[in-house]
Amino acid sequence: MKLVVLPGDGIGPEITAVTVAVLKKLNLGLSFETHDIGHASLKKEGTTYPARVLEACRAADGIIIGPVSHLDYPPRAQGGANPSGDTRIALDLYANIRPARSRKGLPHWGRTAMDLVIVRENTEGFYADRNMHVGIGEFMPTPEVALSVRKITAQGSRRIALAAFEMARARRKKVTAVNKINVLKVTEGLFLQEVRKVAAAFPDIAYEEQLIDSMAALLVRDAARFDVVLTTNMYGDILSDEATELSGSLGLAASINAGERHCMAQAQHGSAPDIAGQDKANPASLVLSAAMLLEWLGLKKQSPDFLKAAKAIEAAIDALIENPKTRTPDLGGTLGTRAFGEEIARKLG
Numbered sequence: 417m418k419l420v421v422l423p424g425d426g427i428g429p430e431i432t433a434v435t436v437a438v439l440k441k442l443n444l445g446l447s448f449e450t451h452d453i454g455h456a457s458l459k460k461e462g463t464t465y466p467a468r469v470l471e472a473c474r475a476a477d478g479i480i481i482g483p484v485s486h487l488d489y490p491p492r493a494q495g496g497a498n499p500s501g502d503t504r505i506a507l508d509l510y511a512n513i514r515p516a517r518s519r520k521g522l523p524h525w526g527r528t529a530m531d532l533v534i535v536r537e538n539t540e541g542f543y544a545d546r547n548m549h550v551g552i553g554e555f556m557p558t559p560e561v562a563l564s565v566r567k568i569t570a571q572g573s574r575r576i577a578l579a580a581f582e583m584a585r586a587r588r589k590k591v592t593a594v595n596k597i598n599v600l601k602v603t604e605g606l607f608l609q610e611v612r613k614v615a616a617a618f619p620d621i622a623y624e625e626q627l628i629d630s631m632a633a634l635l636v637r638d639a640a641r642f643d644v645v646l647t648t649n650m651y652g653d654i655l656s657d658e659a660t661e662l663s664g665s666l667g668l669a670a671s672i673n674a675g676e677r678h679c680m681a682q683a684q685h686g687s688a689p690d691i692a693g694q695d696k697a698n699p700a701s702l703v704l705s706a707a708m709l710l711e712w713l714g715l716k717k718q719s720p721d722f723l724k725a726a727k728a729i730e731a732a733i734d735a736l737i738e739n740p741k742t743r744t745p746d747l748g749g750t751l752g753t754r755a756f757g758e759e760i761a762r763k764l765g
């Protein structure tokens with residue numbers, strides 16, 4: 417099976433190198449094809465996301481993307497495309513699955529331990545680069561007025577709800593739909609209307625709703641009560657950073673972007689320019705994202721080896737994190753990015 421690897425910006429090249437080294441250790445018959453994106457390809461090719469790289473992603477069995485500093489890119493017309501957003505749209509990667517789990521032996525910053533998964537809609541919402549057919553969803557009628565359009569569709573809401581309820585069946589059987597129905601009555605109303613229909617088809621799954629503001633507080637106060645958290649694009653983006661940081665560190669924040677036919681592993685965090693190139697980043701976020709990709713491939717291709725490999729990576733990282741001597745600086749340890757990667761490989765070996 418072929419995986420396309422896009423190292424990205426900031427800490428991206430460091431954590432993707434570790435991720436590929438770990439995957440190579442697993443003897444799964446994977447081949448890797450690396451392409452520059454972001455600042456590296458802007459310098460060479462005048463664009464942060466060459467069209468042929470997107471086509472390579474479309475042709476691959478899976479994608480591993482490092483974080484991208486798209487905030488620093490030039491305008492799109494001058495080559496500054498957002499590789500992450502563009503791939504999510506082009507390959508219809510509508511489900512962004514973002515787990516947050518506290519680990520044995522590691523302090524968590526919320527009051528309770530947690531084991532939850534945020535299921536975030538990924539292709540519409542307030543994200544201006546992905547909610548219009550032509551043009552973008554933000555505009556300025558005058559220099560002093562700025563407007564932003566949010567797109568919510570019945571179909572988009574239904575399919576992400578289905579993904580959440582199916583996931584809950586394999587977990588603790590509870591879905592919490594996070595919303596702001598008290599203010600955005602039309603868009604949130606459509607989202608919840610579709611979610612409630614799906615909920616009715618899953619009578620074995622407990623269903624509840626929470627407003628986004630109380631959810632932000634409840635994650636700090638009692639995250640243990642949540643299992644699968646279903647929400648729209650922007651709330652999911654914000655809540656997942658909160659949840660993973662509360663669980664221990666953003667450095668543990670794994671995710672996949674999944675559609676019917678494609679899947680992309682991507683850490684939840686950004687390119688962390690403050691620690692880039694210093695061998696300080698925790699690569700666990702991307703390595704664990706790759707493990708999620710292996711699980712997705714294992715289920716899709718019915719490969720027990722892939723499922724076993726995903727579990728082995730998780731177990732190796734849990735064991736390393738449990739020991740204060742084998743932690744990275746974000747978790748109070750001293751191991752560098754590369755050394756942590758070597759420890760994972762040693763555990764797998």
Ligand code: ATP
Pocket residue numbers: 426483484485486487666667668684685686687688689690691696697698699701746
């Ligand atoms: P961007 O502009 O790409 O979003 P950012 O620095 O604004 O980058 P993040 O990359 O999400 O946002 O980083 C937020 C904080 O978390 C930073 O202090 C960063 O160093 C830290 N951080 C993020 N990822 C990791 C990681 N893998 N290991 C250690 N620290 C991390």
